[in-house]
Amino acid sequence: MSASTLQWFKSSYSDGGGGDCVEVATCPHAVHVRDSKDLDGPSLAVAPTAWVDFAGWAAGA
Numbered sequence: 001m002s003a004s005t006l007q008w009f010k011s012s013y014s015d016g017g018g019g020d021c022v023e024v025a026t027c028p029h030a031v032h033v034r035d036s037k038d039l040d041g042p043s044l045a046v047a048p049t050a051w052v053d054f055a056g057w058a059a060g061a
Contacts, residue, residue, distance in 0.1 A: 006032055 006025035009039035021032070025032040034043035 008032075008034070010036060 008025045009024040010023050021036045023036045028036050030045040032043050
């Protein structure tokens, strides 16, 4: 899938004032992450299990 066809969303924890935040898009075999201020920039794709591990770690940090 290309980044333009994914359904991107921001976390409810994101700064609504235009500050630093990321957007995430999920599909069956990957979780895609990108900078919300650079929509045409690079994105990172990780396995869903890696994303779950990271999100659990980040929630506890």
